[in-house]
Amino acid sequence: DQQVKQNSPSLSVQEGRISILNCDYTNSMFDYFLWYKKYPAEGPTFLISISSIKDKNEDGRFTVFLNKSAKHLSLHIVPSQPGDSAVYFCAASAEATDKLIFGTGTRLQVFP
């Protein structure tokens, strides 16, 4: 049972444009969401997070949007840069637990 889903395994975006990565979840108990970036053969790197009491969080080129009613969150990267090319994982956790449930990842490729 995949509680966190990233339905797009890959995404290709031109440099300078916006990248939008999507994530859906099924567990209504999740109240904290995170995005990680991962290069091959390396551990994930934390990017940005959002609490369920918010619907938007912004940090530089990265913005995460949360739609609780739809159980959907998205990561916007603008402008996209070639160095953003990596696999992006969304993750979720529920109150009173620090366990993270990861999505399956989306491979982003930013081309010149």
Added chain:
Amino acid sequence: GAVVSQHPSWVICKSGTSVKIECRSLDFQATTMFWYRQFPKQSLMLMATSNEGSKATYEQGVEKDKFLINHASLTLSTLTVTSAHPEDSSFYICSATRQGGYEQYFGPGTRLTVT
């Protein structure tokens, strides 16, 4: 900073042998450490959660006698894969959290290949 290291970064072992992987938080005290494994092109799957000084909590389907976890201090956790078999070949990643924090800081991972 919040740096987590893993050692070794890659290891090849023969079937039936045991392998120990270390996870260290270098510049903070990690109240909780997590162990994940990742198969090619798949998500990170949580194996177990460990707190310093107590027994690890394993996820459903993870054999605790096969994957021994020891969290001896606030900066060190070890994962020992006992009697390794080729199907144990995977990428093992640890992470750690600070006290009161949600963000997990990940190590660089260990590639295990069992021949």
